[in-house]
Amino acid sequence: xxxxxxxxxxxxxxxxxxxxxxxxxxxxxxxxxxxxxxxxxxxxxxxxxxxxxxxxxxxxxxxxxxxxxxxxxxxxxxxxxxxxxxxxxxxxxxxxxxxxxxxxxxxxxxxxxxxxxxxxxxxxxxxxxxxxxxxxxxxxxxxxxxxxxxxxxxxxxxxxxxxxxxxxxxxxxxxxxxxxxxxxxxxxxxxxxxxxxxxxxxxxxxxxxxxxxxxxxxxxxxxxxxxxxxxxxxxxxxxxxxxxxxxxxxxxxxxxxxxxxxxxxxxxxxxxxxxxxxxxxxxxxxxxxxxxxxxxxx
Amino acid sequence: xxxxxxxxxxxxxxxxxxxxxxxxxxxxxxxxxxxxxxxxxxxxxxxxxxxxxxxxxxxxxxxxxxxxxxxxxxxxxxxxxxxxxxxxxxxxxxxxxxxxxxxxxxxxxxxxxxxxxxxxxxxxxxxxxxxxxxxxxxxxxxxxxxxxxxxxxxxxxxxxxxxxxxxxxxxxxxxxxxxxxxxxxxxxxxxxxxxxxxxxxxxxxxxxxxxxxxxxxxxxxxxxxxxxxxxxxxxxxxxxxxxxxxxxxxxxxxxxxxxxxxxxxxxxxxxxxxxxxxxxxxxxxxxxxxxxxxxxxxxxxxxxxxxxxxxxxxxxxxxxxxxxxxxxxxxxxxxxxxxxxxxxxxxxxxxxxxxxxxxxxxxxxxxxxxxxxxxxxxxxxxxxxxxxxxxxxxxxxxxxxxxxxxxxxxxxxxxxxxxxxxxxxxxxxxx
Numbered sequence: 204x205x206x207x208x209x210x211x212x213x214x215x216x217x218x219x220x221x222x223x224x225x226x227x228x229x230x231x232x233x234x235x236x237x238x239x240x241x242x243x244x245x246x247x248x249x250x251x252x253x254x255x256x257x258x259x260x261x262x263x264x265x266x267x268x269x270x271x272x273x274x275x276x277x278x279x280x281x282x283x284x285x286x287x288x289x290x291x292x293x294x295x296x297x298x299x300x301x302x303x304x305x306x307x308x309x310x311x312x313x314x315x316x317x318x319x320x321x322x323x324x325x326x327x328x329x330x331x332x333x334x335x336x337x338x339x340x341x342x343x344x345x346x347x348x349x350x351x352x353x354x355x356x357x358x359x360x361x362x363x364x365x366x367x368x369x370x371x372x373x374x375x376x377x378x379x380x381x382x383x384x385x386x387x388x389x390x391x392x393x394x395x396x397x398x399x400x401x402x403x404x405x406x407x408x409x410x411x412x413x414x415x416x417x418x419x420x421x422x423x424x425x426x427x428x429x430x431x432x433x434x435x436x437x438x439x440x441x442x443x444x445x446x447x448x449x450x451x452x453x454x455x456x457x458x459x460x461x462x463x464x465x466x467x468x469x470x471x472x473x474x475x476x477x478x479x480x481x482x483x484x485x486x487x488x489x490x491x492x493x494x495x496x497x498x499x500x501x
Numbered sequence: 502x503x504x505x506x507x508x509x510x511x512x513x514x515x516x517x518x519x520x521x522x523x524x525x526x527x528x529x530x531x532x533x534x535x536x537x538x539x540x541x542x543x544x545x546x547x548x549x550x551x552x553x554x555x556x557x558x559x560x561x562x563x564x565x566x567x568x569x570x571x572x573x574x575x576x577x578x579x580x581x582x583x584x585x586x587x588x589x590x591x592x593x594x595x596x597x598x599x600x601x602x603x604x605x606x607x608x609x610x611x612x613x614x615x616x617x618x619x620x621x622x623x624x625x626x627x628x629x630x631x632x633x634x635x636x637x638x639x640x641x642x643x644x645x646x647x648x649x650x651x652x653x654x655x656x657x658x659x660x661x662x663x664x665x666x667x668x669x670x671x672x673x674x675x676x677x678x679x680x681x682x683x684x685x686x687x688x689x690x691x692x693x694x695x696x697x698x699x700x701x702x703x704x705x706x707x708x709x710x711x712x713x714x715x716x717x718x719x720x721x722x723x724x725x726x727x728x729x730x731x732x733x734x735x736x737x738x739x740x741x742x743x744x745x746x747x748x749x750x751x752x753x754x755x756x757x758x759x760x761x762x763x764x765x766x767x768x769x770x771x772x773x774x775x776x777x778x779x780x781x782x783x784x785x786x787x788x789x790x791x792x793x794x795x796x797x798x799x800x801x802x803x804x805x806x807x808x809x810x811x812x813x814x815x816x817x818x819x820x821x822x823x824x825x826x827x828x829x830x831x832x833x834x835x836x837x838x839x840x841x842x843x844x845x846x847x848x849x850x851x852x853x854x855x856x857x858x859x860x861x862x863x864x865x866x867x868x869x870x871x872x873x874x875x876x877x878x879x880x881x882x883x884x885x886x887x888x889x890x891x892x893x894x895x896x897x898x899x900x901x902x903x904x905x906x907x908x909x910x911x912x913x914x915x916x917x918x919x920x921x922x923x924x925x926x927x928x929x930x931x932x
Contacts, residue, residue: 391711395772398669399725399779400698409724413715 226494233490239483247293256284258291258449267466277468279454280461285468289476291449296480299364299434299444304426307369311376312412312419318377319384320407329377336374344371345433349442364443368430376422383415421492428484435477451477503871507574507582509552515869517799519824521851522868528806529799529828546577554578610644610680611815612668612783617641617677617687619663623890635889637663639839640677642916645783650809650816652830652847654823654862656886660839661819665785668817669703670694681783699729702776706788708768712760712775719756722746722774729779745774750804766797770804777808783815790825802829823866827851832922835859838889838897841916845923855925857902896927904929 227234246253255275262282270277276285318329336344345367352363387393388411396406437443438452446453454473463470506512519529546552549559558577565573568583576582619638638660645651653661666672668679670686679686681697689697705711712721719742725731726738743753749770760768769789776784786805790798806829808814820826826833833850835843835858843856854860861882884901887893896914899905914926 391705391707392713394666394669394671395703395705395711395775396713397671398698398701398703399728400695401724401728405728409716410713414713416715 226490230490230494233487233494236483236486236488236490239479240487243293243480243483244297246290247297250287250290250294254284254287254290256287258283258288259447260284267462267469269466270468276472277466279466279469285454285472288449288454289451289473292451292454292473292476293480295444295448295450296431296434296477299368300427300430300484303365303368303430303434304372304423306365307372307430308376308419308423308426310369311373312380312415312422314373315377315380315382316384316407316411316415319381319388320403320411322388326381330381333374333377336371337378339371341371341429341433342436345437346440346442349437361444364434364437367437367442368433371433372426372429376419376426379418379422380415383418384411387411387414417495421488421495424484424488424491428481428488431484432477432481502572503869505569505572505583507568507572507579508548508576509554509578509582510548512582513551514795517795518869519799519802519822519828520868520870521824521827521863521866522870522873529802546575548576609646609683611647611682612645612817613642613678613680614644614664614668615642615678615680617664617667617679618675619660619667619672620675633890636839636892637889638667638674639892641836641839641841642677643834643841643844645815645817647782647815648809648813649831650818650829652826652833653817653819653836654821654826654833655836656821658838658886658889659836660889661836662787664836665703665787665817665819668783669701669785699725699779700782701785702779702781702783703785703787704769704772704776704789706791708765708772708792709760711772712768714760716759717756718746718751718758718760718763718771719743721760721771722756722778725775725779731779742774742778745777746771748777748808749774750800764797765793766800769793769797769801773801773804773808777812780812781814783817786816786818786820788820789818791820791822798825805829823851823862835862838887838892840897841926842898843923843925843927844916845920845925849920849923853920853923855919855923855930856927857904857929858898859925861901861903 226237255273260283262278265274265278265282267280268274268278268282274284274286276289278284279288314329314333318326318333339347348367348370349363352366355362393406393410396410401409434443434450435452435455438450439456441456444450444453451473455470460470502511503515506515517529544562545560546563549555552559556578561577563575563577565575566579567573568579574582617638618636618640621635621637623633623635641660641664643651653664655661663672667674668681668686670689674687677687681701684693684697686694686697712718716724719739722742722745723735723738726741727735732738732741739756743756746753746755751767751770751774755763755767755771760771763771772789789805790801793801802825805816809816816829818826818829827847830847832844832846834841835850835856837858842858843850843854845855850859851863854863865882882901883903887897887900893900893910895908895910895912896902896905899909902909908928912928914928916924916926917930919925919930
């Protein structure tokens with residue numbers, strides 16, 4: 204080609220290196236959150252090897268035992284080891300938290316993008332439904348969903364519980380996703396795709412959705428915290444995870460309330476676990492937002 | 502600086518700008534090549550790799566030397582430049598043009614815009630709120646013939662971009678027709694449009710937001726090829742994408758790059774390659790060089806002209822820079838507040854403008870030469886551009902027109918023939 208000589212030396216642009224290290228240095232609080240999350244995931248994944256006792260092992264000789272060398276965080280009214288139950292409970296919390304967040308956020312993001320892309324009456328209708336859903340308190344909406352959905356247990360986790368947490372989440376995510384997608388819809392590369400006559404599906408999935416990945420990830424992280432809290436709340440109310448599956452919300456409910464004077468460790472440590480998990484995910488989510496895109500406000 | 506530039510780079514920059522005060526060259530002079538990589542700056546004179554007057558001494562770094570009082574230049578040959586003319590040193594040479602197919606005006610227009618109107622409704626509806634209408638494009642008609650370049654000029658907000666968007670059907674016209682190859686697009690369904698989409702393509706102004714940041718250059722160019730099965734296999738479309746990159750003056754290995762790894766001019770070339778991939782008949786160029794450095798502007802304009810010659814493309818070239826439009830266009834349309842003021846062939850319009858608005862625009866354009874600029878009488882337009890929400894009655898230009906009178910306030914002037922291939926919308930002209 205002789206039209207224009209473009210004499211650029213074929214140099215390699217250096218890749219952004221050490222993203223994790225950079226995150227730790229610039230976002231120490233977020234890194235602390237990340238450390239807690241990693242520890243949680245680790246103890247949940249290897250609970251079988253790490254937990255000192257079987258969480259279901261009833262030992263009437265050690266009922267309501269205070270923290271000791273044998274039972275670090277004490278035992279409950281059935282003599283079950285609290286530490287082991289918290290470690291196994293992390294499994295439930297993380298599984299429910301991640302699954303429901305992924306479903307809720309993905310559904311919400313798609314609804315938001317579709318709403319923004321088509322605009323007009325479709326946008327108006329979707330936003331109407333979203334507004335109605337947003338007007339309910341999360342816990343009320345979750346209770347309604349639990350009541351309506353049939354109870355189907357897959358691998359120890361109730362599908363209705365996942366739905367109950369995901370569905371109130373979706374409209375909140377849809378709001379943010381719509382705002383992001385509205386801005387992207389106006390960009391010339393979307394116009395170029397329209398001028399090329401590409402299908403709506405292609406424009407939505409190839410040109411708009413990949414460009415809202417940053418806000419999506421941020422919302423996903425924040426949603427996990429919400430989901431863990433909501434799961435604990437629903438379980439506490441007796442509508443979530445049921446005995447004997449170890450779950451943090453469950454450890455606070457039932458007979459635990461009767462013994463809080465004699466054995467405060469029964470509710471103290473699961474309570475700390477919930478707070479710490481929620482706090483860690485929130486810290487991480489906030490830092491991720493600052494790090495990925497300081498302009499986005501969730 | 503402008504009268505006697507003493508550095509080859511300065512000379513190159515000044516020559517890259519198309520000039521209104523000089524006859525139109527067939528090609529724009531350009532500074533060849535790309536700015537060097539700042540991560541690995543060249544040793545010696547930084548401009549040497551792109552300099553036509555390079556000598557052996559240029560491998561050592563020239564300091565800023567005072568050549569004349571108050572004028573310093575970082576060039577080993579600045580003293581020579583100060584004495585002789587730059588041309589002797591081989592500066593400011595015009596790259597040879599690729600053979601351009603003779604442009605003959607075909608009998609039938611390829612694109613016809615007939616009484617096009619595009620109104621935007623703004624403000625809230627309902628009682629107590631006045632429905633406001635922006636008359637972005639108000640009764641505009643023109644034709645574009647195959648193989649020609651029609652320039653569309655006017656100030657910001659005059660509706661030129663809106664016309665482009667309507668032709669591309671990115672917006673639906675309020676009223677009027679857009680006929681492409683005899684078919685009306687204004688009222689075409691999505692399915693009917695699909696057949697035409699490929700034949701009308703677009704190049705945007707902003708090279709930064711016109712490419713999807715999540716796709717590689719190769720994916721961007723190959724996407725239409727894959728969607729429309731223009732090539733039998735993925736491999737074939739990747740090869741064609743690489744070929745297209747070569748045609749727009751980029752290297753095939755750049756297909757692996759993401760847009761943020763390219764410079765503005767390179768991205769604009771990618772945008773051109775994407776448009777070319779569909780083998781279009783018409784390309785709507787929406788201010789394709791306005792966002793670029795002057796040296797890159799010249800390269801892109803030359804590229805557009807070469808591609809037109811090679812593929813017989815038809816351009817609707819939207820711009821606000823009169824000199825650029827003059828350089829590239831065969832015919833020029835001057836717009837003001839959603840209406841056409843004047844249409845003429847390029848030379849007629851620039852040599853013999855009829856409409857007072859066109860005259861004012863040509864007068865207002867600065868010329869980068871202090872001597873010419875000093876002797877030139879500039880007439881600056883009075884007042885601000887009126888709001889398109891509430892355009893003036895009669896002739897929309899009467900509020901700023903130096904020759905307007907009472908009649909101009911009342912009569913909306915029709916576009917009238919004022920010469921061969923020359924129309925103006927002014928009641929004062931050609932009576």
